[in-house]
Amino acid sequence: MAVLGIESSAHTFGVGVVDHGRILANEKSMYRITNKGMIPAEVAEFHIENSAPTVEKALDSCGLQIKDITGIGYTRGPGLGPCLQVGQLTAKSLAFRLNVPIVPVNHGLAHVEITKHVAYMNDPLALYVSGGNSQILKFDKNAHRYAILGETFDMGIGNMLDAFARKLGLSHAWGSEIESLARSGAYLQLPYTVKGMDFSFTGLLTKSSQLIGKAKKEDLCYSVQETSFAMLCEATERALLLTKSRELCVCGGVAQNNRLADMLNCVAKEHNARFSRAPNEYNADNGAMIAYVAERLLLKGADVPLKKCDFMQRYRIDEAVFYG
Amino acid sequence: MYTAAFYGTDFIIKSREPKKYRIHELDEELRQLRTRREAKILAVLYRSGVPVPALICVGKHSIVMQRLDGKLLRDLKMGIYFYRKLGRIVRDMHSSGVAHGDLTPANIMLADRRTYIIDFGLAEITHSAEEQALDLLLMKRSISKKEFAAFLRGYSEDNKTYKRTISRLADIEKRGRYQIRTLA
Numbered sequence: 001m002a003v004l005g006i007e008s009s010a011h012t013f014g015v016g017v018v019d020h021g022r023i024l025a026n027e028k029s030m031y032r033i034t035n036k037g038m039i040p041a042e043v044a045e046f047h048i049e050n051s052a053p054t055v056e057k058a059l060d061s062c063g064l065q066i067k068d069i070t071g072i073g074y075t076r077g078p079g080l081g082p083c084l085q086v087g088q089l090t091a092k093s094l095a096f097r098l099n100v101p102i103v104p105v106n107h108g109l110a111h112v113e114i115t116k117h118v119a120y121m122n123d124p125l126a127l128y129v130s131g132g133n134s135q136i137l138k139f140d141k142n143a144h145r146y147a148i149l150g151e152t153f154d155m156g157i158g159n160m161l162d163a164f165a166r167k168l169g170l171s172h173a174w175g176s177e178i179e180s181l182a183r184s185g186a187y188l189q190l191p192y193t194v195k196g197m198d199f200s201f202t203g204l205l206t207k208s209s210q211l212i213g214k215a216k217k218e219d220l221c222y223s224v225q226e227t228s229f230a231m232l233c234e235a236t237e238r239a240l241l242l243t244k245s246r247e248l249c250v251c252g253g254v255a256q257n258n259r260l261a262d263m264l265n266c267v268a269k270e271h272n273a274r275f276s277r278a279p280n281e282y283n284a285d286n287g288a289m290i291a292y293v294a295e296r297l298l299l300k301g302a303d304v305p306l307k308k309c310d311f312m313q314r315y316r317i318d319e320a321v322f323y324g
Numbered sequence: 325m326y327t328a329a330f331y332g333t334d335f336i337i338k339s340r341e342p343k344k345y346r347i348h349e350l351d352e353e354l355r356q357l358r359t360r361r362e363a364k365i366l367a368v369l370y371r372s373g374v375p376v377p378a379l380i381c382v383g384k385h386s387i388v389m390q391r392l393d394g395k396l397l398r399d400l401k402m403g404i405y406f407y408r409k410l411g412r413i414v415r416d417m418h419s420s421g422v423a424h425g426d427l428t429p430a431n432i433m434l435a436d437r438r439t440y441i442i443d444f445g446l447a448e449i450t451h452s453a454e455e456q457a458l459d460l461l462l463m464k465r466s467i468s469k470k471e472f473a474a475f476l477r478g479y480s481e482d483n484k485t486y487k488r489t490i491s492r493l494a495d496i497e498k499r500g501r502y503q504i505r506t507l508a
Contacts, residue, residue, distance in 0.1 A: 187349040196425065196446060230346040237343075266345040 005291025008087030009079025016288030044082035073294020076104030077315030101303035106320035114289035130252030131158035150197025185222025394435025411478025423455035
């Protein structure tokens with residue numbers, strides 16, 4: 001079984017091919033974000049232009065032909081509506097033409113599952129941190145879905161870091177630029193908001209934006225990073241104690257940050273848990289994770305009739321049924 | 325957490341240990357702030373007559389308080405009337421401007437024939453309906469339906485903000501995220 005997965009929830013149009021858990025191809029086209037942020041309609045237009053070429057690139061890179069594909073998966077949500085729609089339509093037309101089963105996939109679930117797969121984890125506590133989402137997750141075997149133990153009250157951490165970087169006037173690749181500037185910074189006091197296993201980032205963003213021009217760029221980057229990551233670590237530590245989990249993983253776009261990984265490693269060590277994360281290729285949005293989850297769902301016979309294949313901007317991970 | 329004795333009276337010392345994952349400056353700031361806040365809450369509640377362990381003294385990162393020798397509600401089976409009384413105590417805590425943040429039977433202690441609320445590590449000084457309703461929600465999740473009904477009866481007596489808090493509780497329960505939090 002060769003399953004093709006399509007990811008298009010935000011700025012990345014990704015196509016992956018998976019065969020019995022082996023990742024054969026993982027290609028992507030990325031929309032270049034200007035300092036205005038993402039305009040959904042513009043990104044969707046970019047995806048329309050790049051959908052067919054990216055599918056071809058993925059098939060070329062693994063030497064398969066389109067007729068070799070025996071199943072299709074796509075991101076149902078959460079994400080930007082216009083962008084999701086492009087992926088959904090691409091997937092549906094392929095499934096219709098090839099006459100193969102198709103299954104919608106939850107984006108966050110795919111991030112966690114691909115990390116478990118490539119980092120060899122069994123039943124970890126997962127910190128999922130990306131642009132729009134920041135959640136602490138644990139699979140609930142009895143309910144066949146992920147339980148959200150803690151999450152952000154307002155914005156995702158990646159969104160907060162990006163917004164702050166734009167306000168600072170940094171050029172491209174926002175998050176990583178903050179990480180490199182932070183290396184030579186000193187600490188300033190900023191708002192720190194954790195409530196149980198939940199956290200909030202808006203206060204931190206407002207305060208640090210007000211300090212732009214009054215404090216050194218490096219100090220601000222350092223303090224924003226240290227404060228927000230410490231919040232995530234405190235909430236994660238609490239969840240680790242509660243679930244007594246022996247494994248901890250981090251996934252999603254912000255999982256590429258090395259400082260965050262170091263801090264989480266420290267948390268895990270203290271509670272005798274094993275910490276791991278996937279290679280960056282899988283932390284950023286990608287098609288392979290969608291293909292991987294789609295294959296597992298299809299093997300369970302969870303395909304969905306074409307007519308019922310929709311997309312959903314606010315598709316929460318605890319609504320998505322999965323078989324662990 | 326340590327225990328200590330001084331002239332025949334037992335104390336406990338609750339000390340906030342450093343967390344290695346965060347930088348030293350932030351760690352100091354948070355530990356000191358939280359220690360001060362917890363001490364203040366204990367003092368405020370003690371003064372308004374809510375049964376809490378008596379505060380003896382406060383250090384930079386540690387609090388010395390009265391040691392209660394009793395059993396946790398978690399390990400006991402209590403009658404309906406007890407829960408009504410507990411409701412009144414929680415009402416008094418809320419009207420003194422404190423929301424507990426982790427109000428479960430593991431943080432209610434019965435000692436010297438009195439009912440104490442303990443561990444204010446996550447508590448906040450606030451009159452917000454949201455925080456108060458979250459306390460009630462946590463209680464509702466951890467005791468039986470009958471017990472919670474009795475608890476609410478006690479909580480509602482002479483409580484001017486009862487309606488506001490209870491309607492917020494209904495709001496919170498409608499939010500999707502609280503529906504499948506079975507693991508917690």
